[in-house]
Amino acid sequence: RAHAPTRSWSLKDFEMGRPLGKGKFGRVYMVRTAVGQSKGYIIALKCMYKNELVHHKVEKQLRREIEIQMNLRHPNILRLHGYFHDEGRVFLMLEFAGKGELYKLMNKLPDRRFNEKTAAQYIAQMADALSYLHSKHVIHRDIKPENLLLGIRGELKIGDFGWSVHAPGNRRTTMCGTLDYLPPEMVEGRQHGEAVDLWALGVLCYEFLDGVPPFEEVESQSMTYKRIASVDLHIPSHFSDEVANLVSSLVRKNPEERLPLSRVLRHPWIQRYDPDAA
Numbered sequence: 001r002a003h004a005p006t007r008s009w010s011l012k013d014f015e016m017g018r019p020l021g022k023g024k025f026g027r028v029y030m031v032r033t034a035v036g037q038s039k040g041y042i043i044a045l046k047c048m049y050k051n052e053l054v055h056h057k058v059e060k061q062l063r064r065e066i067e068i069q070m071n072l073r074h075p076n077i078l079r080l081h082g083y084f085h086d087e088g089r090v091f092l093m094l095e096f097a098g099k100g101e102l103y104k105l106m107n108k109l110p111d112r113r114f115n116e117k118t119a120a121q122y123i124a125q126m127a128d129a130l131s132y133l134h135s136k137h138v139i140h141r142d143i144k145p146e147n148l149l150l151g152i153r154g155e156l157k158i159g160d161f162g163w164s165v166h167a168p169g170n171r172r173t174t175m176c177g178t179l180d181y182l183p184p185e186m187v188e189g190r191q192h193g194e195a196v197d198l199w200a201l202g203v204l205c206y207e208f209l210d211g212v213p214p215f216e217e218v219e220s221q222s223m224t225y226k227r228i229a230s231v232d233l234h235i236p237s238h239f240s241d242e243v244a245n246l247v248s249s250l251v252r253k254n255p256e257e258r259l260p261l262s263r264v265l266r267h268p269w270i271q272r273y274d275p276d277a278a
């Protein structure tokens with residue numbers, strides 16, 4: 001049974017603000033609740049057309065996602081405050097992340113690189129969010145910079161759950177977007193579990209420090225595929241020994257050998273920059 005919204009919202013409850021971007025199936029606007037006199041608060045309103053959702057056969061996935069996300073509460077996971085619909089559209093009331101999209105910030109950095117201190121804080125926040133999701137048997141499956149947002153205090157927020165499923169997952173619908181973050185078991189279409197997020201965490205850490213993901217082959221997707229399947233990983237010389245150790249412990253072919261999140265949070269590289277991470 002889909003969650004009965006806490007109260008029935010409708011478009012007239014909001015003051016429309018500027019567009020925040022185009023999502024997968026709709027547009028997102030910055031809006032303020034409590035029209036008129038009282039302050040209210042700012043949220044991101046995602047507007048999607050029902051016939052488009054039906055056309056792409058994703059209405060069941062959306063319903064499942066709403067079920068999952070209405071119960072998630074974590075500082076590094078973008079909140080879904082509620083949802084409502086009118087005759088032709090579905091609206092998601094999402095948390096507004098005050099410092100915007102992480103990849104836009106990355107594109108402004110010289111060679112898109114963060115220093116190790118910033119990267120370690122982000123990875124600690126991601127590990128925290130992922131251990132929360134995994135404790136609820138939710139696999140994200142799509143951890144990558146494009147899906148990360150920044151809160152007003154500069155904290156990371158996992159922002160988009162287009163592919164989260166209850167473990168163990170076995171992707172039924174076809175893939176879209178980059179292969180770069182997918183682990184061998186997914187590119188080979190095999191059974192996969194929560195360890196796919198551990199692999200992606202290692203790939204994310206690599207990209208934060210090198211500016212590009214480890215298996216990227218701009219020219220050829222099939223080459224990326226081969227490099228992932230063979231774990232053709234080369235750690236750049238500018239990586240500290242400790243972060244080299246962390247990345248190599250996460251980006252492992254065998255899912256069972258990947259460093260568990262509890263160990264990531266206690267890893268020397270994380271502890272050096274974020275002592276109260278664990």
Ligand SMILES: COc1ccc(C(=O)Nc2ccccc2)cc1NC(=O)CCSCc1cnc2[nH]ccc2c1
Nearest residue numbers: 020023028044058061062078094095096097100159160
């Ligand atoms: C929890 O979050 C989400 C949950 C569900 C869905 C979704 O669309 N699910 C879906 C749709 C159809 C079929 C199946 C599933 C999307 C999001 N999240 C976003 O879309 C992030 C960017 S919109 C928010 C936002 C906030 N804060 C910002 N600050 C600057 C820009 C910005 C942008």
